Amino acid sequence: MRYVVGVDVGGTNLVAGVLAEDGSEIHGVVSEPTLAAQGADAVTSRIIKLAKASMAESGKKVEGVGIGSPGPLNTKTGIVLLTPNLGWTNMPLRDRVGEGLGLPATLDNDANCAIFGEWWRGAARGATYVIGLTLGTGIGGGIVIDGEIYHGVTDVAGEFGHVTIDANGRRCKCGNYGCIEAYASGPAIAERAIEGIESGVETSLSQYVQGDLSKITAQIVYEAANDADEWALEVVRETASLLGAAVASFLNIFNPEVVVICGGVTQAGDKLFNPLRSEVKRRAFKPAWEACKIVPGTLPGTAGVFGAAAVFIQKHWGLR
Amino acid sequence: MRYVVGVDVGGTNLVAGVLAEDGSEIHGVVSEPTLAAQGADAVTSRIIKLAKASMAESGKKVEGVGIGSPGPLNTKTGIVLLTPNLGWTNMPLRDRVGEGLGLPATLDNDANCAIFGEWWRGAARGATYVIGLTLGTGIGGGIVIDGEIYHGVTDVAGEFGHVTIDANGRRCKCGNYGCIEAYASGPAIAERAIEGIESGVETSLSQYVQGDLSKITAQIVYEAANDADEWALEVVRETASLLGAAVASFLNIFNPEVVVICGGVTQAGDKLFNPLRSEVKRRAFKPAWEACKIVPGTLPGTAGVFGAAAVFIQKHWGLR
Numbered sequence: 001m002r003y004v005v006g007v008d009v010g011g012t013n014l015v016a017g018v019l020a021e022d023g024s025e026i027h028g029v030v031s032e033p034t035l036a037a038q039g040a041d042a043v044t045s046r047i048i049k050l051a052k053a054s055m056a057e058s059g060k061k062v063e064g065v066g067i068g069s070p071g072p073l074n075t076k077t078g079i080v081l082l083t084p085n086l087g088w089t090n091m092p093l094r095d096r097v098g099e100g101l102g103l104p105a106t107l108d109n110d111a112n113c114a115i116f117g118e119w120w121r122g123a124a125r126g127a128t129y130v131i132g133l134t135l136g137t138g139i140g141g142g143i144v145i146d147g148e149i150y151h152g153v154t155d156v157a158g159e160f161g162h163v164t165i166d167a168n169g170r171r172c173k174c175g176n177y178g179c180i181e182a183y184a185s186g187p188a189i190a191e192r193a194i195e196g197i198e199s200g201v202e203t204s205l206s207q208y209v210q211g212d213l214s215k216i217t218a219q220i221v222y223e224a225a226n227d228a229d230e231w232a233l234e235v236v237r238e239t240a241s242l243l244g245a246a247v248a249s250f251l252n253i254f255n256p257e258v259v260v261i262c263g264g265v266t267q268a269g270d271k272l273f274n275p276l277r278s279e280v281k282r283r284a285f286k287p288a289w290e291a292c293k294i295v296p297g298t299l300p301g302t303a304g305v306f307g308a309a310a311v312f313i314q315k316h317w318g319l320r
Numbered sequence: 321m322r323y324v325v326g327v328d329v330g331g332t333n334l335v336a337g338v339l340a341e342d343g344s345e346i347h348g349v350v351s352e353p354t355l356a357a358q359g360a361d362a363v364t365s366r367i368i369k370l371a372k373a374s375m376a377e378s379g380k381k382v383e384g385v386g387i388g389s390p391g392p393l394n395t396k397t398g399i400v401l402l403t404p405n406l407g408w409t410n411m412p413l414r415d416r417v418g419e420g421l422g423l424p425a426t427l428d429n430d431a432n433c434a435i436f437g438e439w440w441r442g443a444a445r446g447a448t449y450v451i452g453l454t455l456g457t458g459i460g461g462g463i464v465i466d467g468e469i470y471h472g473v474t475d476v477a478g479e480f481g482h483v484t485i486d487a488n489g490r491r492c493k494c495g496n497y498g499c500i501e502a503y504a505s506g507p508a509i510a511e512r513a514i515e516g517i518e519s520g521v522e523t524s525l526s527q528y529v530q531g532d533l534s535k536i537t538a539q540i541v542y543e544a545a546n547d548a549d550e551w552a553l554e555v556v557r558e559t560a561s562l563l564g565a566a567v568a569s570f571l572n573i574f575n576p577e578v579v580v581i582c583g584g585v586t587q588a589g590d591k592l593f594n595p596l597r598s599e600v601k602r603r604a605f606k607p608a609w610e611a612c613k614i615v616p617g618t619l620p621g622t623a624g625v626f627g628a629a630a631v632f633i634q635k636h637w638g639l640r
Contacts, residue, residue, distance in 0.1 A: 072607050081607070129473045152575020153449045154611040159572040162605065165487045167565040176568065176603040245487040248496065252479040253573070255472020283484070283496040287392050288476040
C-alpha cells in the first residue's frame with residue numbers, strides 16, 4: 001500500500017492527514033490555526049510543519065502531497081492566483097509545499113477537494129454525477145462527473161455559492177447581487193438573525209450571547225433552533241428555503257444523482273435538511289428530483305483532506 | 321461521404337435537412353407546421369413525410385435519422401416521456417420515425433441538439449466547454465463538454481430556462497418561481513411590455529398592433545426597440561439584465577469558453593448582447609468572465625437539424 005499526505009488549507013484552520021492509496025485508512029490527522037495574518041511565508045512554513053507532523057504521527061512512508069486551497073487557482077501551474085481570506089496573490093503553493101517536503105505535489109480548490117473526498121470515500125461514493133456545496137464562512141462547491149473533478153476552462157467551475165437567487169438582492173462580497181452565499185453562509189445566517197432581533201421579533205437568541213448581538217453566529221442560531229426558539233427556527237427554515245431554490249436550479253442544470261452538503265451548517269440536521277428537500281421537490285423538475293438524493297457529508301473535518309489526497313493519487317497512480 | 325437526415329421537432333414547426341457526415345454540407349432543408357393539436361399519430365406521419373421530402377430534395381442516399389424533440393425524454397429508449405407543448409406521453413418517437421423511414425434512428429432533446437449543432441458547425445465550433453440557451457416560446461439549454469452532450473443521470477440536464485433568478489418571483493409554467501424563462505422567454509417579454517403599457521408608460525408599441533395589446537409579441541418589442549421606442553428599449557435592456565444575472569451564474573458554475581445564445585431573440589442583436597455582456601461582466605467571477613465569449617448562434621433555423629444529425633453520426637460513426 002502506498003500513502004499520500006493530504007492538506008486542507010482553510011482561512012481559519014489547516015488540517016492534514018495521511019491516506020492510503022485506496023482510501024481505506026486515514027492516519028495522523030492533525031490540525032492547527034492558519035494564522036493567515038502572519039503572511040504567505042509563515043503559513044507555508046506552518047503547512048509544511050503540519051504535513052511533517054502528520055506523516056510522523058502516521059508512521060507511514062509517504063510518497064506525495066495533495067493540497068486543497070481556496071482559489072481562484074491554476075491546477076496546472078499549481079499557483080494560487082488570489083485568496084482574499086489568506087491575502088495571497090500569485091502564490092506558487094504547490095511547488096513551495098512540495099519542495100519543502102521533498103515530495104511530488106498537486107493542488108486543487110478546497111471545495112473541489114471536499115466534494116471529491118465525499119465522492120471517493122464519503123456520502124457520494126459510487127455515484128457518477130455528483131455536485132456538492134460546502135457551507136461555512138463562504139459557500140463553495142464542487143462538481144464530480146464520472147469520477148473526475150469538473151474544472152471548466154480556467155479552474156473556476158463549481159462556484160455554487162455565487163449563483164444569484166435574487167437578481168436585485170443582497171450585495172455579495174464577490175461583487176455580485178443576490179448570491180446564495182449572501183443568504184446562507186454562516187455569517188449571512190447570523191446577520192439575518194440579528195436583523196430580526198433589531199426589528200423587534202420575539203426570541204431568546206440574545207440570551208445566548210448575554211445581550212451582545214455581535215456574538216451571534218450561525219452555530220448559536222442552530223443551538224437556539226434546537227431549543228425550539230421560534231425566530232431561530234424561522235431563520236433556519238428560511239435558510240433551507242433559499243438554499244432549496246438554489247439547489248433546485250442545480251438539479252435542473254446538472255441532473256445529479258447526489259447533492260452532498262458539507263460544513264458546519266449540517267449540524268442543524270433534519271431541521272435544515274427536511275425543509276431543504278421539500279423546497280427542492282417543490283421547485284425542481286420531477287425527473288431530476290426523483291433521480292437525486294440530497295445528503296449531508298459523512299467526512300466532517302476531513303473531506304478536504306481525503307479529496308486533496310485523492311487528486312494526487314488520481315494524477316499519479318490512478319484512483320481505485 | 322455518408323448522409324443523415326436531421327429532424328427538429330418543435331411545438332410550432334418541424335424542420336428537416338440532410339447533413340453530410342462531416343457537417344460540410346446541408347441539403348434539402350424543408351419545414352412545415354407541427355399542428356400538434358392533431359395528435360401524436362398525425363404529427364409522427366408528418367415528421368416521416370417531411371424527412372422523406374428532405375431526403376428526396378437532397379438527392380443523397382441517407383443512412384440514418386437523428387431526431388431532436390422537446391422533452392423530458394429518454395435518450396436510451398428513444399421515448400419522449402412528456403411534452404406539454406405537443407401533448408405526448410410516453411411516445412416512442414425514435415422507433416416510430418426510424419421504422420417509418422426504414423432507417424436507424426437516434427433521439428435527443430431539441431435544445432441539446434441546437435447547442436450541439438452550434439458546437440459542431442456553428443458559433444461554438446472547436447470549444448471544449450460550451451453551454452447554450454435557446455430563447456423562444458420557452459427557454460431551453462444544452463451543455464457540451466469535450467465534444468459530448470452532458471445529459472445528467474436521467475437526461476434532464478441543461479434546463480437553463482428553469483434556473484431561479486428571483487426566489488420569490490414570477491410563477492413559471494414549470495411550477496417553480498422566478499425562473500429566467502418567466503422573464504425572458506418570448507411570451508414573457510411580450511407580457512412585461514404589455515404590463516408597462518397597462519400601467520401607463522409612454523410608448524408607441526400599441527400602434528404596432530392597432531391598439532390590440534394581445535397581439536404584442538417579443539418580435540414586435542424588438543421592432544419598436546429598433547425604431548427607438550423608449551419603453552421597448554427598456555424592456556429589451558431589462559431582459560438583457562435579467563438574462564445577464566442568469567448567465568453570470570452559469571459562468572460561475574461551468575466556467576465555459578463559449579455561451580451560445582440561439583433563437584428569435586437574437587434578432588435584437590447588439591441591443592440585447594451589449595447590455596447582456598455588461599451585466600455578466602459586472603456579476604461573474606473575473607477569471608470566468610475573461611475566459612468566456614457570449615455569442616449569438618450562427619445556424620439560425622437549422623442548429624437543431626445539425627445537432628440532431630450530429631447525435632446520430634457520433635453514436636454510429638464517430639464525429640469528426
